Amino acid sequence: MGFVIAVDGPAASGKGTIAVKLGQLYGLPVLDSGLLYRAVGVKVLAEGGDLADAAAATAAARSLESAELESPTVRTRGAGEAASRVAVHTPVREALRDYQRAFAAQEPGAVIDGRDIGTVIAPDAPAKLYITATPQARADRRWKQLIGQGEAVSFEEILADIRTRDARDEARADSPMVAAPDAVLLDTTEMTIDAAFDAARRIVEAARSRWETAKG
Ligand code: DC
Helix, strand or coil: CCEEEEEECCCCCCHHHHHHHHHHHHCCCEEECHHHHHHHHHHHHHCCCCCCCHHHHHHHHHCCCHHHHHCHHHHCHHHHHHHHHHCCCHHHHHHHHHHHHHHHCCCCEEEEEECCHHHHHCCCCCEEEEEECCHHHHHHHHHHHHHHCCCCCCHHHHHHHHHHHHHHHHHCCCCCCCCCCCCEEEECCCCCHHHHHHHHHHHHHHHHHHHHHHHC
């Protein structure tokens, strides 16, 4: 395995931005695994299906094409909720697993952000981060972002979204959102994105030194 950096954590923790910046720093390809689940949710809804219907969601996951990840719809608030709902179905997770594992297997490595990267997709990743922040801090970031995009939504609605999504992602039986035992926790509540990236970079640098020593 190359130098794989697993970046897990809840919605709006800063993990996506940190993953992209780590990719730039180390010259590694970056996969936002949440986009896969978002695209599945969006597809089920576009086809008039029910997010609770495992068979419909699995068919959507199996027929997913890369162009579907590029659609601006996958970045909306509704897509995040739909993603979390299709993500509870084991056959959906299985349908997306090989793609993510192949991404992780690239040389010289990869950065992947998600919920189960350090636990299920790449349990042997040499560097694992678990990025958190309080629900209030995350809701505030997400709210400002959505307001900036012109979505009319209140802070309370976003906070409720985040709490519902955390609870569902933590409680699901298959690959729940949880820090891997060997992940380094980074709480970004009081940090600017620059400070959070700096802290992440230091954690990854330490992991990289250990990985290089172990490789010999
Ligand atoms: O990271 P995100 O907010 O775009 O993820 C959207 C949803 O997708 C998240 O609430 C749960 C699901 N997801 C998952 O189950 N496993 C992943 N590795 C990534 C996302």
